[in-house]
Amino acid sequence: MTTNLKGIGGTFNKKKRTLISLSHGTYGHDDDAYGAMLVINAILAMGSEATLLLRDDGVYMALKGQDPNEIGQENNLKQLSDLVDLGGKVYVLGPSLEARGIERPELIDDITVIERKDLVKVLQQHELFINL
Amino acid sequence: MAEGSISKVDVSVDTKGMNCPQPLIETRKKLRKMAPGQVLEVLGDHAMSRKEIPLAMQDTGEKVLEVKDEANGAWKIYIQKGG
Numbered sequence: 001m002t003t004n005l006k007g008i009g010g011t012f013n014k015k016k017r018t019l020i021s022l023s024h025g026t027y028g029h030d031d032d033a034y035g036a037m038l039v040i041n042a043i044l045a046m047g048s049e050a051t052l053l054l055r056d057d058g059v060y061m062a063l064k065g066q067d068p069n070e071i072g073q074e075n076n077l078k079q080l081s082d083l084v085d086l087g088g089k090v091y092v093l094g095p096s097l098e099a100r101g102i103e104r105p106e107l108i109d110d111i112t113v114i115e116r117k118d119l120v121k122v123l124q125q126h127e128l129f130i131n132l
Numbered sequence: 133m134a135e136g137s138i139s140k141v142d143v144s145v146d147t148k149g150m151n152c153p154q155p156l157i158e159t160r161k162k163l164r165k166m167a168p169g170q171v172l173e174v175l176g177d178h179a180m181s182r183k184e185i186p187l188a189m190q191d192t193g194e195k196v197l198e199v200k201d202e203a204n205g206a207w208k209i210y211i212q213k214g215g
Contacts, residue, residue: 038153041153041157042153042156042157044157044160045153045156045157045159045160045188046156046188047160047188047191047192082157082161085161085164086157086160086161086164087164
């Protein structure tokens with residue numbers, strides 16, 4: 001079954017489970033992080049399943065209490081909250097946290113930290129992949 | 133359903149001033165917390181969302197009861213939560 005998801009462009013297969021992998025930092029990267037949130041929340045709101053995987057510098061997205069006002073940007077915590085409210089999942093890659101000296105208590109609550117060995121299983125649970 | 137026949141609204145969400153896809157996101161968030169059979173009233177003024185929200189309800193069991201146009205491009209959509 002396909003449904004034309006005009007709001008974000010193109011045709012979107014609602015039966016497919018989508019994994020969006022974000023490896024860029026939250027700010028100053030051509031809005032990749034914001035774009036990821038916009039797309040994944042639209043997919044979930046259309047009634048499909050979707051997961052956000054944060055890896056490399058993408059893990060900064062999940063830090064609690066971000067306040068980027070000084071650089072003239074807004075954080076994405078509202079969008080992350082929306083994602084959870086829409087039934088989406090957020091996975092954060094543990095080794096990426098360790099490499100940046102980030103501890104689990106520094107992150108928002110509604111995420112799951114996974115290890116490299118879990119990646120294959122996560123990938124197998126999805127049919128569509130978007131890398132940002 | 134004829135215009136003006138919505139007799140009972142259980143939950144309302146105001147998306148006026150929001151752009152696509154936020155009105156749909158706010159709609160779905162409300163629906164997820166509602167019980168089957170309850171009616172959601174969505175207020176908005178984003179033209180694309182007026183089309184997109186009913187489209188998104190097609191395959192998820194919700195029933196669009198009415199799409200009502202208001203003054204100045206505003207609209208109301210009434211959705212009954214599916215079982």
